Amino acid sequence: MTSVPDNMPNDKQVSIGKRLSRMAQSNWRAIIVFIPYVWLLLFFLLPFFIVAKISLAELQISSPPFSDMIEWTDSGIMTIRLVFDNYLYIISDNLYFDTYVNSLKISVTSTILCLLFGYPIAYGIVRSGPTVKPLLLFAIILPFWTSFLLRVYAWMGLLSDQGTINNLLIRLGIIDDPIRMLYTEFAVYVGIVYTYMPFMILPLYANMEKLDISLNEAAADLGSRPTNTFFKVTLPLTIPGIIAGSLLVFIPATGEYVIPDLLGGGNVQMIGRVLYNEFARNTDWPVAASVAIVLLFLLVLPIIVFQYYQGKASERS
């Protein structure tokens, strides 16, 4: 393979070709790292710095609508202007503060709900027979492949005033007038739990699958009741799965935009929706950027914890 064909047109081409191939041979590792590294620096990391820069600018009537950080005065002196007003505005304004608190409340509660329902489902799948298990797992993964937006839309049909649930309850004679469910906080909870549940179940399943059944048998032999064994043996061993699943639900749910918009209407304030409106309708980019940076600060610790566990999991396997 490495031998040079003898009917090459001229010596110069051969040497360039050889040199290139030698370069590729010795530096291919560097090239492999370089391409995705540059891509991520340019399209993932750099944008955050630009957002941070805009968050320290002032709103201006121009395109784009914010002031320059660096200005040159007539005498050629460079001035750097950092405006912290946007952050002061967010902190002092009750609307933003309440919205952050409300987003965290909704995402924490949804995470707990996902854990309460997802844990027994994951445990049940692990404990299923060899023929049923892959089918159940498949059934949990399948919704991933269908549209997220349409799964949220499906609940609009169920929860609306003339929707399936109200229709059913009225026909059964349980209620006379429809219960308002769509465009309430309840609908937002249902939507988040519905769409994020697989993110809880799958890490839990991966964790539980590795548990050693002989530990449970040993506990039973020593006279431990099943509930006792569960709380003293199984639950502590599944904590890594609980943490991974909870973070996979909590972090994206906090910044959720689609679910509060479609299922909450204007009645549920979550930070993702406020951010989008600030940006798209009010075109106040500096405030929108500050809202994003504050949200990032709230989530940075959970994200680091998640990366730490992700790194540990990939080293272990």
Added chain:
Amino acid sequence: MHGSRSRFLTIMISLGMAFFYIPMILLVIYSFNYSKLVPVWGGWSTRWYKVLFESADVWNAVSLSLKIAFVNATFATILGTLSALAMVRFGRFKGRTLFGGMLVAPLVMPEIITGLSLLVLFISMQQLFGWPSERGFTTITIAHITFSLAYVAVTVQARLTGMGEDLEEAAADLGAKPFKVLTAITLPRLTPALASGWLLAFTLSLDDLVIASFVTGPGANTLPILIFSRIRLGLRPDINALATMIILTVAVCVALAALIMYRQHKRDLLDQQMAKRGDS
């Protein structure tokens, strides 16, 4: 832990499955409703499918979304595989921690932050270099590649750590150069992971609403953007029909993939049996 499921766990699984699937089934049933008001039953009909097929907007959006998804999946698979090779097979290198962080962060980063930051990047680039001159196909595809490549990297990393380095080491011992080992041994063995990574990236791109909404420009509507703009105002029977078509397409693709995997599995079993017979 086989077959020892308590009644409580069985009930939870059944409830879970009902919770997952009843909304989707109802969505499909109501797409055949004659009535213009989605929840009010007016008899069976396929009129909303006719409305759907005659809508040029929908077809344009489908075609744009498929184009973006295809280009995205291809580039994300290449970049994601390169990243996974770097993380798993290259040991320690300068900036590995930052690289690893940038590979995992897109998996959990709220879409709203990714979308906003990419838009301000594109606008800054446009002011500095005049590129991208307009937002649409290119900007959405770049944004999608950025988060999809992280998912591909996770998939390929798992496969790389799972398959070990025995064959690679054997090839190296027999005198194969490292680059040759990569192209002749590692990449072919990665094929299943590359295929699932590509499919995952394709689906993620088709599914994305928030990031695409930020980085798109006037006139470039992907399918999720079109659906969202319609359902914001309430239920629409033609969207039920569209949802049914999407569910049907996914079901057919998944069934085909399952069939191919099942055949492959059976062939592997057969090969193993033949190998065993050959040994004895």
